[in-house]
Amino acid sequence: MANHSIVFDKVTKRFPKADKPSVNEVSLQIEEGSFVTILGASGCGKTTLLKMVNRIYEPTSGRIFVEGEDVATVPVTQLRRKIGYVIQQVGLFPHMTIEENIATVPRILGWDNKQIDERIDELLELVHLPPKDFRKRYPRQLSGGQQQRVGLARAMAGNPAIMLMDEPFGAIDAITRASLQDELIQIQRRLHKTILFVTHDIEEALKLGDKIVIMNNGEIQQYDTPFHIITQPANAFVSRLVHSEDVLKRLSVMKAESVMTEIEGTVHPNEIRVSKEENCKTILMHILKSEHDSVIVEDGNQTPVGRVTLAHLKIHEALSQSLSAS
Amino acid sequence: MLDYLLKYYDQILIQFLQHLVLTVSTLVLALLFALPVGFLLSRVKWLSVPVLSVLGIIYAIPSLALFAMLIPLVGLGVKPAIIALVAYSQLILVRNVMVGFQSVDASIIEAGKGMGLSPAQLFWKIEWPLALPVILGGVRIAATSTIGIATIAAWINAGGLGKILFEGLYQNSIPKIVWGTVFVSLLAIAANQLLLWLEKRSALRARGELS
Numbered sequence: 001m002a003n004h005s006i007v008f009d010k011v012t013k014r015f016p017k018a019d020k021p022s023v024n025e026v027s028l029q030i031e032e033g034s035f036v037t038i039l040g041a042s043g044c045g046k047t048t049l050l051k052m053v054n055r056i057y058e059p060t061s062g063r064i065f066v067e068g069e070d071v072a073t074v075p076v077t078q079l080r081r082k083i084g085y086v087i088q089q090v091g092l093f094p095h096m097t098i099e100e101n102i103a104t105v106p107r108i109l110g111w112d113n114k115q116i117d118e119r120i121d122e123l124l125e126l127v128h129l130p131p132k133d134f135r136k137r138y139p140r141q142l143s144g145g146q147q148q149r150v151g152l153a154r155a156m157a158g159n160p161a162i163m164l165m166d167e168p169f170g171a172i173d174a175i176t177r178a179s180l181q182d183e184l185i186q187i188q189r190r191l192h193k194t195i196l197f198v199t200h201d202i203e204e205a206l207k208l209g210d211k212i213v214i215m216n217n218g219e220i221q222q223y224d225t226p227f228h229i230i231t232q233p234a235n236a237f238v239s240r241l242v243h244s245e246d247v248l249k250r251l252s253v254m255k256a257e258s259v260m261t262e263i264e265g266t267v268h269p270n271e272i273r274v275s276k277e278e279n280c281k282t283i284l285m286h287i288l289k290s291e292h293d294s295v296i297v298e299d300g301n302q303t304p305v306g307r308v309t310l311a312h313l314k315i316h317e318a319l320s321q322s323l324s325a326s
Numbered sequence: 327m328l329d330y331l332l333k334y335y336d337q338i339l340i341q342f343l344q345h346l347v348l349t350v351s352t353l354v355l356a357l358l359f360a361l362p363v364g365f366l367l368s369r370v371k372w373l374s375v376p377v378l379s380v381l382g383i384i385y386a387i388p389s390l391a392l393f394a395m396l397i398p399l400v401g402l403g404v405k406p407a408i409i410a411l412v413a414y415s416q417l418i419l420v421r422n423v424m425v426g427f428q429s430v431d432a433s434i435i436e437a438g439k440g441m442g443l444s445p446a447q448l449f450w451k452i453e454w455p456l457a458l459p460v461i462l463g464g465v466r467i468a469a470t471s472t473i474g475i476a477t478i479a480a481w482i483n484a485g486g487l488g489k490i491l492f493e494g495l496y497q498n499s500i501p502k503i504v505w506g507t508v509f510v511s512l513l514a515i516a517a518n519q520l521l522l523w524l525e526k527r528s529a530l531r532a533r534g535e536l537s
Contacts, residue, residue: 054440081442085441087433091433092434092437093437094434094456094532094533095455095456104443104451108442140533140534140535141534151437
């Protein structure tokens, strides 16, 4: 269990007066440092599953381990202080400034003022809110997207290894949501947090998750990588949910680095460049708009490391289609 | 008219202060009871209907009748007056304290809990400052109504500005009635304005608009 950050062991949650359990005998292991999205329709038990980790809800039966410890045996406040928690409604404290909001957990943990001060700046920069403009502001002076950035910063303030996120971008407009998603991916890549992220948005689940948990009726339907979910849905429910016949959706879960080949011949100066993490759907869009039939893939230092051509996309698409058919 | 005031200003001042002390002690004692009860009702919802019904019935008893009822039990003077005034103010105070705590957005509480705030930290840092405007609103209404009802307490020897008013009625003395009314009104208006100011200030603070 050493490298499993969160482990669910036959966890069941039955609310009083409900005729069937919200979460039914779920066993699940979340690897340390992985980004796992939990996908399902409302009422499928995804939020209940998430909220049992930090004991907002207590399981009816079964056990949950966080970093090897049974959560039921850890004092609840102590457990929560080492788990970041972000909810859709954000829940910023309206009577406190942004810096006071972010300082909440470090204060409780007894950090000294200088350390807290530096942490606030560091976190605000991480979520792209200039500290000098935002520290002294109040939550009501911020847009929804900015508020959730602060929510994210506040959740990370105590430097937790684990983040629980309950539809954090659900109430945010599509454009802001997309950039928040991209930033969250970058933050996770950089800081290696273990993230458990609940969403009902399939695109979001595919885009963000290293792995996806698909839930229905309180049970896990499939727990796998986006690529396998699309190409090898475990059952009819999953397959209906992700519409695996959709070419674009299949391309959207393939990353540039898994498709690219070595660069042969010259690199044209106006050939479009993409990062290794870029998905193939976007690459296809680039190619369609470009005068070349290929794009150059570069690493974090903007060094070209490979090339993706239209032909590659065709081959991989055909391959994944045959995988999903088999 | 002004002669009366110049001649008896010391008596009126004493009655004014008695009235003030009666009101303030009533509110302090009433809050000692209403704050925990109101907070409890905000948590245990099913309790609110029976408790508020009982307080509503007490509130409906005419004040003169309640004072009279208390005489055989605790005699005359300030004691029965305060007991009755505390009882009357409970409906308003308990209800506002309860509503105050209920009005704190559930997502704010959940975020606080999820961050690992202890129940005491959650109460003092989050719930109390956010519920305060509504609670102070209750204190304001209770204060003005207490000042009003306290005039009748003079009838059971509790002192206060009611004394001069009752005397005015019995003696058919216009100056006493007028000055009594003026000073009771002044007290009520001043209390209302002071508490209204505190209420607005706390509301601005709760919304993050106080700079």
